Amino acid sequence: MSTWHKVCRLEEIPLRGSRVVPHDEVSIAVFRTADDEVFALRDACPHKAGPLSQGIVHGHRVTCPLHGWNIELSSGEACAPDEGSTVTYPARVENGVVLLAL
Amino acid sequence: MQKQKLVVVGNGMAGIRTVEELLKLAPDLYDVTVFGAEPHPNYNRILLSPVLAGEMTLADIVLNDLDWYKDNGITLHTSKKVVKVDRIARKVIAEDSTGATMEAGYDRLLLATGSVPFMLPVPGNDLPGVIAYRDIADTEVMIATALTHKHAVVIGGGLLGLEAANGLKLRGMDVTVVHIGEWIMERQLDKPSADMLQASLESKGLKFLLGKQTEMLTANAEGRVCSIRFKDGAEIPADLVVMAAGIRPNSALAEASGLHCQRGVVVSDTLQTFDPRIYAVGECAAHRGIAYGLVAPLFEQAKVCANHLAQMGISRYQGSVTSTKLKVTGVDVFSAGNFTGGDGTEDIILHDKNGGIYKRLVIENDRLVGAVLYGDTGDGGWYFQLLKEGRDVGSIRDHLMFGDAFTNNHVGDVGHAGNSKAAAMADEAEVCGCNGVCKGTIVKAIREQGLFTLDDVRKHTKASSSCGSCTGLVEQILASTVGGAYQATDRTTKPMCGCTALTHGEVRAEIRGQKLLSLDDVFATLAWHTPDGCATCRPALNYYLISTWPHEAKDDPQSRFINERAHANIQKDGTYSVVPRMWGGLTTPDELRRIANVAEKYHIPTVKVTGGQRIDLLGVKKEDLPAVWKDLDMPSGHAYGKSIRTVKTCVGTEHCRFGTQQSMSMGVALEKMLFGMWSPHKVKLAVSGCPRNCSEAGIKDVGVIGVDSGWELYVAGNGGIKTEVAEFLCKVTTREEVLEYSAAFLQIYREEGWYLERTVHYVQRVGLDYVKQRVVTDADNRKALHQRLLYALQGVVDPWRERLPGEGLPQLAAEFTPLPVPVETI
Numbered sequence: 001m002s003t004w005h006k007v008c009r010l011e012e013i014p015l016r017g018s019r020v021v022p023h024d025e026v027s028i029a030v031f032r033t034a035d036d037e038v039f040a041l042r043d044a045c046p047h048k049a050g051p052l053s054q055g056i057v058h059g060h061r062v063t064c065p066l067h068g069w070n071i072e073l074s075s076g077e078a079c080a081p082d083e084g085s086t087v088t089y090p091a092r093v094e095n096g097v098v099l100l101a102l
Numbered sequence: 103m104q105k106q107k108l109v110v111v112g113n114g115m116a117g118i119r120t121v122e123e124l125l126k127l128a129p130d131l132y133d134v135t136v137f138g139a140e141p142h143p144n145y146n147r148i149l150l151s152p153v154l155a156g157e158m159t160l161a162d163i164v165l166n167d168l169d170w171y172k173d174n175g176i177t178l179h180t181s182k183k184v185v186k187v188d189r190i191a192r193k194v195i196a197e198d199s200t201g202a203t204m205e206a207g208y209d210r211l212l213l214a215t216g217s218v219p220f221m222l223p224v225p226g227n228d229l230p231g232v233i234a235y236r237d238i239a240d241t242e243v244m245i246a247t248a249l250t251h252k253h254a255v256v257i258g259g260g261l262l263g264l265e266a267a268n269g270l271k272l273r274g275m276d277v278t279v280v281h282i283g284e285w286i287m288e289r290q291l292d293k294p295s296a297d298m299l300q301a302s303l304e305s306k307g308l309k310f311l312l313g314k315q316t317e318m319l320t321a322n323a324e325g326r327v328c329s330i331r332f333k334d335g336a337e338i339p340a341d342l343v344v345m346a347a348g349i350r351p352n353s354a355l356a357e358a359s360g361l362h363c364q365r366g367v368v369v370s371d372t373l374q375t376f377d378p379r380i381y382a383v384g385e386c387a388a389h390r391g392i393a394y395g396l397v398a399p400l401f402e403q404a405k406v407c408a409n410h411l412a413q414m415g416i417s418r419y420q421g422s423v424t425s426t427k428l429k430v431t432g433v434d435v436f437s438a439g440n441f442t443g444g445d446g447t448e449d450i451i452l453h454d455k456n457g458g459i460y461k462r463l464v465i466e467n468d469r470l471v472g473a474v475l476y477g478d479t480g481d482g483g484w485y486f487q488l489l490k491e492g493r494d495v496g497s498i499r500d501h502l503m504f505g506d507a508f509t510n511n512h513v514g515d516v517g518h519a520g521n522s523k524a525a526a527m528a529d530e531a532e533v534c535g536c537n538g539v540c541k542g543t544i545v546k547a548i549r550e551q552g553l554f555t556l557d558d559v560r561k562h563t564k565a566s567s568s569c570g571s572c573t574g575l576v577e578q579i580l581a582s583t584v585g586g587a588y589q590a591t592d593r594t595t596k597p598m599c600g601c602t603a604l605t606h607g608e609v610r611a612e613i614r615g616q617k618l619l620s621l622d623d624v625f626a627t628l629a630w631h632t633p634d635g636c637a638t639c640r641p642a643l644n645y646y647l648i649s650t651w652p653h654e655a656k657d658d659p660q661s662r663f664i665n666e667r668a669h670a671n672i673q674k675d676g677t678y679s680v681v682p683r684m685w686g687g688l689t690t691p692d693e694l695r696r697i698a699n700v701a702e703k704y705h706i707p708t709v710k711v712t713g714g715q716r717i718d719l720l721g722v723k724k725e726d727l728p729a730v731w732k733d734l735d736m737p738s739g740h741a742y743g744k745s746i747r748t749v750k751t752c753v754g755t756e757h758c759r760f761g762t763q764q765s766m767s768m769g770v771a772l773e774k775m776l777f778g779m780w781s782p783h784k785v786k787l788a789v790s791g792c793p794r795n796c797s798e799a800g801i802k803d804v805g806v807i808g809v810d811s812g813w814e815l816y817v818a819g820n821g822g823i824k825t826e827v828a829e830f831l832c833k834v835t836t837r838e839e840v841l842e843y844s845a846a847f848l849q850i851y852r853e854e855g856w857y858l859e860r861t862v863h864y865v866q867r868v869g870l871d872y873v874k875q876r877v878v879t880d881a882d883n884r885k886a887l888h889q890r891l892l893y894a895l896q897g898v899v900d901p902w903r904e905r906l907p908g909e910g911l912p913q914l915a916a917e918f919t920p921l922p923v924p925v926e927t928i
Contacts, residue, residue, distance in 0.1 A: 022920055
């Protein structure tokens, strides 16, 4: 049963950017899109485990810095024609605080 | 809100391509209804020839199967011919083979009715056994007839006629091609190449009757065609007559609806007919007096038309330059532009009759204006590119005939740019060495996914999507697989990315002309399709903004690739590499000691000497970067950026017994002047102190070679993917001049180059003469360029220094600091 965890204040994540949250073996990347929505993904591209947190965020997608795969932030799915997906975690903003369900 | 209704008349390649483009831009804007006269979903008409020849089946050539229509919510009516457009009630009326009618209302109507074959107006042209060659039904008749009859006559020695003749021959018929002209394919070939083609086809058993005019077709006792008689009295047997004497735009429906037609449905640059609710694309449309019969222009039209249907309204179709590349029974033929020449043009011809090679290049005012290639079409794409770009070929004309490989000195198989001859390659042969893609995979993807463009192939197979050195080869494979449907991509006219219809050149001009200062300005003013761009356009736009408006436009770190945000180079495992700057490749014992200490303290696994005369520390964790920089106490080497990288130097007169100039200090002065310079792509310099050129200045973006009487400057060299020798720019005498000329050249490149375009490609695009004129001849302009570069670099700070732990700007520190472990909320 997952519970909500406090991550940081929204403004601590750059607009169209991300921050890395330590978690078990592989960190979690928390993204903030241009419309101030937040998304959390396992920080590993389904292709070759590239750190998605380091990619360019556009719309509700991030482009992996290693080989340019585009990953849908809401689902963790790779955009066609690439195939694969990474784990997502529920995330939301409440009173300016970013919350993550772990 | 209720959706608008879009009705498409014509279920062929032009109409459906427009719908596909529209769905990409505005998937929910319209309820789409498509009417097709044929009983099939959209198929690739160009591939009817391989079907006739038995190389492919009908199932192979379907582009959009019925599920595609269903999945996209498109209503498809097959076997229903639209017979009337009621423009007042805004509805179309369609009829099926039984005469039953149905109606559909529209808000927007798209006519894509294609063309109709021209049937010679001779007695007997309606006899059974007389057909055109246009669709699946014609192809099926031909296949069936070949099983039962012997003599086939094809009227028309154009591309389509020859393909039909070839297919029928392969199906076992005795085939004669009748052609009214003096030589075959006169629209695509000149006489010498056509004669060679004819001889080659004759050796395969086809017969030709040239200069023959058909008088009538006669019937046998059963009423079926049995012979063809000519005006000169000759007569030959014919159980099947295929009319391939040309096509006419099918504008009957538009004409009956009162739309202005003149050799096609007349459309504007927005593909609108004289009724602004009605659009027309493809073979039925006449744009600026031309109805195109090739697929590439029609796809360009589809893109523009979709843009307007999607109510974006920012795209214009301005006509297409077309080329023909085809395969007729294993013979490769290519032609483009004005290949017949004429007044004011010159020909360069290579004619090897026995070897089966003929090449003719037509040149006018040092520009390539036309080309015919027969037998070896490997360089067709390259010539076509030169032709479309109108590039000055004066400096390469003595090599031009020998092709891209010879002119541009490719060697070996890496960076072959297509010269391994795609068609001859085995399916298992590796094409893309970066992503390990072999030819068979590419061909399969092209066939199965219905791909037409280089971008499509890159997306689906990854071939040529990394370093790009195999691009030429992939283009060749594409061309040989889809034939005439392929058109070379061309960065001059290609949009930046999927977010806009504007090209790099247009975007740069708008940013300057409208003084756009931020990404949001660009997105809003230039009507970007996406809210905040993509990973392709954002870095380019950010560069254009800061290079056009230094100190005014705001740099956006989130639009930079991670390396330029972290000021280090990301590695495959997510660690980074650190390259401190060593001015001119010079270092000190003290710096080396610090580097050694850092490597030990931070457990840096690999220390390597780089090609740019520096030291690379590989495997640094991101959070350690600021501390590593602090301990190094050296400036950033910018080894990670689209920026000035290094100035490589030889020892020079400071020590060398052969040196004629002080190359080390010259190099240091250049590097200090250029420190912190962002550019469209990376920039590397080298300075040699004598013509022995130990710093390899001949393959740098700017190469400086000291001679006894001064310095020689070379520009636009490249040692990477495709080695390019730098071009001689000019000779100067003083060190100040070296600085000024180098700065001016780099500034013009910074102002006019497209993002990710190296200096070599920039200079190839605009021509060395232009660069010389602006940088060497025009002294005022040179000084102005120099000053603008110095202004742009005013106040540049070392990016590492801004990010030192505890000292740097706090907002920059977040990049390197992971958040704390999350705390559970109560």
